[in-house]
Amino acid sequence: MTADIASVPAQFLLAVRRDEPVASLLERLAAVDPDDLSAALNSDDARLAFWINLYNGVTQWALDADPERYENRRTFFSTPLVTVAGSDLSLDDIEHRILRRSYSKYALGYLRSPLRDRFCERYELDARDPRIHFAVNCGAESCPAIAAYTADRIDEQLDWATEGYLAQTVEYDPDAGVVRVPRVMLWFRGDFGRKRDILAFLERYEQIPPGVTPRLSYRDWNWSMHREQYADSEIAAEK
Incomplete structure (x- = not known):
């Protein structure tokens, strides 16, 4: 139980x-x-x-x-x-x-x-x-x-969720030396760390190439209600 x-x-x-x-x-x-x-x-x-x-x-x-x-x-x-x-x-x-x-x-x-x-x-x-x-x-x-997450796979599932979201929302402009990132990375910057930690995070998920140090720019957040925004596939939970 x-x-x-x-x-x-x-x-x-x-x-x-x-x-x-x-x-x-x-x-x-x-x-x-x-x-x-x-x-x-x-x-x-x-x-x-x-x-x-x-x-x-x-x-x-x-x-x-x-x-x-x-x-x-x-x-x-x-x-x-x-x-x-x-x-x-x-x-x-x-x-x-x-x-x-x-x-x-x-x-x-x-x-x-x-x-x-x-x-x-x-x-x-x-x-x-x-x-x-x-x-x-x-x-x-x-x-x-x-998506529905499971304790035994949570690490890979969070990596999957992070990778997918960043791929849709991050824009890197090497000519301007700017990377545009989700606004939550500003609102909760302390969760991510210093600028170099954020850049390392973006590099980890292949949103910027290794060794670059672009300026951070933050996307606007769309607060319009969007219900039932589920992932395409369900992660089965035991019943």
Whole structure:
């Protein structure tokens, strides 16, 4: 039972995609014992898959139920939408307090909040992984495609998601010495590191050639709502 709870967000996400009932899955998440959840989420791989799937599933589920929620995005992201182990969580809780370890979304990702939620701190990642920004989908047109992630393959899956998103959004102009990158690399610059770290990240995913040091330029972000922006192929979750 303890191990099974780790796969519930993936099942929930796929049920939302297929327009299947989700009440029993939400009940399981709400009722799970906090210690059992800790035992199931015993690595960053497990935590990444669990919380990314939950974030994406809850976002689509909430927007499917009431698309008008998106008109006030600040409230949409900050209002509790799902209960896990008896704690009510918002999308901001999942993304910024758990996945991003309470690094402020208002300080370019450089400052960690001194006022941390005990529940979120218990289940947060041991280290930030900037690739989450190419996996979490908040419902906007500029967001990455949604897939169901699995703990045993999360590293390669995040590489796949990152590679695909960057291939669609990065533009390198060698003559001008400029590389145009997704705006999340500015908003959460601290997650990616210094400029040289960002350039190394872009080189890793073959968006710039080795050894170049172009200036960074940031794309505009399209906040228009785009629901059901799923990847072409599903990653099967065990049921």
